[in-house]
Structure formats: C-alpha cells, structure tokens
Amino acid sequence: MNEKILIVEDDRSIRSFMRVLLTAQNYHVIEAEDGNGGITLALSNQPDIILLDLGLPDNDGLTVIREIRPHVNSSIIVVSARGKENDKVSALDEGADDYLTKPFNAQELLARIRVALRHKKATAEMNVAVEETFVYKDLTVDFERRKVLVNQQEVHLTPIEYQVLRLLIKHQGKVLTYRFIVKEVWGSVALESDTQTLRVTMANLRRKIEADPARPSYIVTEIGIGYRFCEDPS
C-alpha cells in the first residue's frame, strides 16, 4: 500500500530532510541527485509521485518532464525557487501537475503530496464512472443538464463561462495555466488578448458563483500562473 515517491534533487540536505519527513509518513522514498538519474528511476520504478527540482546540475527540470511524461503515470510536483514564475508556467504546460515554491515548509509539502495522491486516485476512478453531478460546498454542477446551482438557486452562465468552470472542476486541485485554459476553451494558441478575455470571463464567473469575489471559495488565482479550483484539504 505504501506509495512510492521519487525525489529528484541535487541538494543533499534537502534530500535528506525530505527523506526523513516522508519516510516518517510511511511513504516509500527513492532518490536521484540529477536529471538523468531521475529519468532512469522514474521509468524503472513508476513512482506515484515525483518531486522534481527545476534547477538540476545536468538536465534542467523541463527536459526531465518532457522525457518522462509520455511514459509514466506519476503526479509530478515541481519544486522551484521563488520569483521564477515563468519556469513554473512552462513546467505546468509541459505536464507537471503541481508546484511548490522553495523555501517551503514540511506541512506544505505533505499537503501537496496528499492532494496529488488523492487526485491520482480520483482520476483513475473517474475513468470508470464519469461523475454526472459535482457538489462542492454550496456549488452544484449538473453536467448532464448543464445546470449550475449556488445555494440551490440556479445561476445562468454563458457557454464560455460554463466551459471554463467545467474545465477547472475536471482538474480540481490542479493549477491550470492561462495558456492551457485558453487553448482548451477557445481552441487557440494563447495570445495576449485571449488571456485578457480569460481574466474578464473569470471575473464575471466569480461574480455569479462566489459570495465574495475578492475572497473566492471556489476558484483561486495564482497571480502570474493561472487558476485553481479549490479542494478540501484533508
């Protein structure tokens, strides 16, 4: 039952702190100290989660993601230094599932791992039975009838708003980059003007479903990166 976690990180101290922390939580930990080692271990071990540092000595993290993404089903959590938003966005666009910003604390790391594991399990189950109704807090979305209810009151969304909402719910808990959302909903390569349209759409959507748009309880913004549909931490 022990989930396998692969740590790809070149700093010895961080690796050892992660190992101690994760082993204490009964995870099975394997480690690689560079990109190539990480690729090999990922392919041979098929870990549940890969914690990938973006600043590796040999390959950069993006290359690692590109190499392994088609062959592994793992959740990839990218670890990067603060202020490098562009790297995060690229990593997410390449197929990473989540990101952590250095420096992070133990609770944060564990929470992200739990979310990733649950998400992985949920998507595995979703492939069997597609959920027809989605309920989260006061929000209910009936996918079959294309109905959105807030506090049992029906809310009218435009087709675009509905699609954005559905996309976010489908990837609940995962940050979706502006580019990804625009590509999925508008079907085009994201242009400056498109991401602007997305921001306006999102503001309108929030006004319809959130009680207080500035304190969202459903869709949160990661400035400079994208949007994420909230998930109960557990």
Added chain:
Amino acid sequence: MNFRFTDKKRMGRDFAISLLMVAFTTLVSLFFKSLEFQDATLTITYLMGVMGVAALTHGKFFGILASFLSVLSFNFFFTQPIFTFYINHPDYFVTFIVMFVASILISSLTTRLTHQTELSNLRQERLRLLDEINRLFIHSVSIQDTLGKVADLSASYFKGEVKIVVLTQGGPLLFKSVVPFETAETDPTIITHPLTTESEMSGSFSLKTHHPLTEETAQFTLNVANQISAALEKEALLRTQTQAQIEIREQKLRNSLLGAISHDLRTPLATIIGSTDTIIENYDQLNEPIKKELLTNIRDDAEWLIESVENILSFTRVEDGKLKLNKQMESVEDLFGDLVSHVVSTAKQKFVLDVPDELLMVPMDGTLMEKVLLNLLNNAVKYSPQESEITLRAYRKGKTAVFEVCDHGLGIPKEQHEKIFERFYSGDVGYLTKRKGLGLGLSICKAIVEAHNGSITAHDNPPQGSLFRVVLPLEGGVSDE
C-alpha cells in the same frame, strides 16, 4: 545674398542699371549744359554716374561698360558737332581718354570697395552662425532638440536641405531641415562632411542646395561641421562624467546596502548557530519544552533569513534596472484573492476587503505588484495588535487605480512618512529597524511601484495606525511581449 550669383536675371538687371544710370547722367548733364556749366562739371557728373553703376552692379564688367557708354554719350551730346560721334577739335580726344581712364579707375575702386564690404558682411554672417550654433550647444537641454535647431539654422543660412546624422549608442539620430528652393535652375550640389569625435559618437553633416556654391562657401560648411563635432565631443564627455557620478552614487548605495544586509543576516544566523550548538552539546540535559523552544527560534530566524534574502535579491534586481516588467491587465479581484490566501491563514487580525463593484482591470506586473501589497500587508500584520482590523481597499480614481492598506497598529511618526521608503539611501537607522521584520521591504515596494509609473505614500490612519497608498495609472498599456 551671400553668394555672388552669375544667373541671367541678375545680369539683365545689372545691364538695365548701367543703361539707365548713363541715360540719367546724360539728362542731368543736359540740364547743367542748359545752365551753361563748364564741360569739366559735365565730365565729373559722368564719373559719378559710373561710380553709381560700379556700386550697384556686380563685377567689373558693368563699370567698364558704363565708362564706355559715358564717353560715347558725352561725345554724342556735348562735343561739337553735337548729336554726332565726330569731333572738331583734337583736344576732345584727350578729354575722352582721360575721362575713360578716370571712369575705369573709379569703377574698379568702387567695385573693390563694394566687394570688400560684401565680404566683411559675409564673414560677419558666418561668424554669427558659428556663434549661434555654439550658443545652442552651450544652452542645450537635450542633444536632440539642439541638433534639430542647428539643422534649421544652417538650412536657412545655406538656403537648402541640411541633414545631420548622429550615431549614438541608442541608434542613429537624423535631423533634417529644408528651406524651399526659389527656383531649381541648376542641378543640386551636395556636400557632406563627417562629424568625428573621440568618443563613440560620430555622424555626418550634409548640405544639398540648388544654388551654386562658391569654393569658399563650400569650405565654410566644413567649419560648421567641425563646430558641430566639437559640440558633440563636449556633450559626450559630459555624459561620461555624469555616468561616472551615477556609478559612484550607486556604489555608495550598494555599500550602505551591504552594511545593512550583513546586519540583517548576521543576527538570525547567530541565533541559529547558538541554538543548534546548545541543543547538540546539551542534548540529554535539555528537557523537551526547552528543546522545542530553541527549535522554534531557529525556525523563525531561518524564515526571517529567507525573507531578507528574497528582499535583497529583488532589491538588487530593481536597482540594477534589470527588473523587467511583464505587464498584463490584471483584475483587482484576482490580485486580492491571491493576496488574502497568503496572509489571512496565519494572521491574527481581522481582514476587511473593500473592492469596487465594477470590474477594475489594471495594467501591471501581477507577481511584482502582489509582492508590493504583500509587503504592505505583512507590515500591517506585524505592527498591529491581535483582533484589530486591517483593511485592503481598491478603487478607481480618474485615470488611476488606488490601493490602500490601512491598519490600526503602532502608526508611523509623520516625519518618517517619506524616510521609510528610502531608508537605505541614507543608511539611517530609523525606529523601524529596531524591530526586525521590515527588512528592505518598503524601498523595494517603492522601486516596483515607480517602475509602473505609479506612486506609493504613507499616511496616518486616524485615530491610530497607518495607511499605505499605492496609485497606479490605468493607462500605459501592456508590454508587447
């Protein structure tokens, strides 16, 4: 007016002047004759006519022509037999010769005098132009402006098209000024001179004109070009000096910054090393609560270190001007939503959000502006009592978006309202440094906001507390990338 034209128009005019003058002199002489004046008076009258022609016409030719015509008309009108070119008396022949030679002498003297006057006028004009150019450079505010004026000035002086090209580090600058040609009778002449300086600035001065230029005038364009070169040289030198001064100032700033940083880094490091040593060496003697307390201190100090390092990094990036803004239209709600999720969870104060109902989209670098507001909010959290209210507000005011962070904390003395943003310029240890936690925060905030062409100010928040206000322009657009 400064050229000696040889065009046909002028020749025709000069010819007419010569004829009219001789005719006029003849009339006057006829009048004198009727008054029974002596022949001597009449010849002198003719000489005066020749002098007039020489003064009014260009070149020696018309003086000689007038002399010749005068002798002929004197012969025709005043010597016996009258109204013929015959003469009765051989004396008259001598009179003619003397009169002719005198006329030619007078005319050539007059011509030379006129020419001298013209020349000295020309020199004066030229000196005035050079002087004017020099003055423009001395009072120069911007080199662009000055070179444009110099081009205008020379174009109107040379009556043609003047082009000044200057290659600078920022790329080539072109200044063009055209004085329309009256008539384009001849093919244009183009003269180009290089502008050279010791520095990296170089360029060219070129003149294109339809007016024929004398050798001398062409030579003079070189003087103008040299004058411009000299001025550019001076400008370049001045620029290097200013650059050097800026660098010295930056170096000073960096030093005072380093001083402040090392203080900010050493203090928490000392705690960390001290605490860990204590734990390692007395591991078995220390009881659990004490161990936990020491470890908590280490953790807090490490966090403080991280914050300092982040701030220092952003600060140097902002200071080096390497900080590239990635401006996008961000909605205020997106920004606030993200902010609050960062602060609210850990803070012990009550947060009030005041957002306009209308959708407010502001061009900004979202990540950086978030950093600014987060810095302000964190300060508010640090200096406010528990359970007090912290307000985060945004509203539109004309063509600007205003953000305010208000707290009911300690407040900031009025005389510090401006200083707090530039603490590290003076290296002054203000009252805030005694409580660690502010770091380099506010000076970074200021740099970021100013990079957005906005402003950040501190105010009192009566009855107690402080209010930080950030004003960003709503126009200014989004970067192209």
